[in-house]
Amino acid sequence: MRVGILTAGGDCPGLNAVIRAAARRLMTHGHEPIGLRRGYRGLAEHDWIELDQRSVSGILHLGGTIVGTSNYNPFREEQGVEKVLSQQTQDPLDAVIAIGGEHTMMITRRVQEELGIPVVGVPKTIDNDVTHTDYTFGFDTAVQIATDAIDRLHTTAQSHDRVMILEVMGRNTGWIAVYAGIAGGADAILIPELELTVEEISAAIARRHERGKDFSIIVVAEGAQLAFESGDRRQIRTSDDVDQYGYPRLGGIGTALAVELEERTGYETRVTSLGHVQRGGTPTATDRMLATRYGAKAADLVMAGETGRMVALHGTEMTSVPLGQVEGIKTIDLRYLELARTFFG
Structure with a gap:
């Protein structure tokens, strides 16, 4: 069999580990x-590029992806479908392993259902928001980077009696914010799934100062809204444009929140936005292991003829689910936030 392996959408730590595992598994079986x-x-x-023993050697620990990535969608590009079908007629592949987020899984399902190309999906995103799998690779690395940032902000916040706000990625979910916030001992966490008003945060900061705590650490997910007791709600964007999927370009809520908090509390407030730092660099050991398991399982599904499915982690078991079930986003279990509230203030 000739099996194509691609990475689509945003990059994320662990992509090369998946490519390596899938390629090595396939080569082992001829x-x-x-x-x-x-x-x-x-x-x-x-x-195309050749994936042989040499090309997939030494890439386990590397960030990024050796095959490159893009948001190309053949169903939206002019002549995209025709080009795919023409390529399959002239030089066909027996199957494709597609590594990506929820949009890539949607495209991958259509590629099999509408174009007849056998496919297997592998879920990746630092946001951990792909449905029907417990964890995506890349998430652990992003959380570790954010947690390290909180640790560093603690020392400077305490030295200068400041309020420090850390803005993290996550788009429409708060997985990174909540996990990093709990691990880093944040004093407040703002996420898209649960509203927390500016007035509530200001009051919590004031209570901390009354008890002798002269600094506070706040973690905010980029997709959280700036909310007020008056009922005013604002989604902060980097621009009025939308991306190719019609989603707003998020970012800047940390700065907007800082202005409001400093005005209400009188405490100096500074902002750190990690941005794409969370998506780059070396994957953690946990992500390397998870990505390796994902890649090997994807190859096994292809060799067994079990296509039209997405590899999924359920508990400790690596299994798979039909691609048709993978839609929408997976929001965070709010019980995690209730755990975090135990330590607020």
């Missing part, structure tokens, strides 16, 4: 893995 460059664009434009 199959030929092919790297499709820049996501589904590589499939449409026959932009």
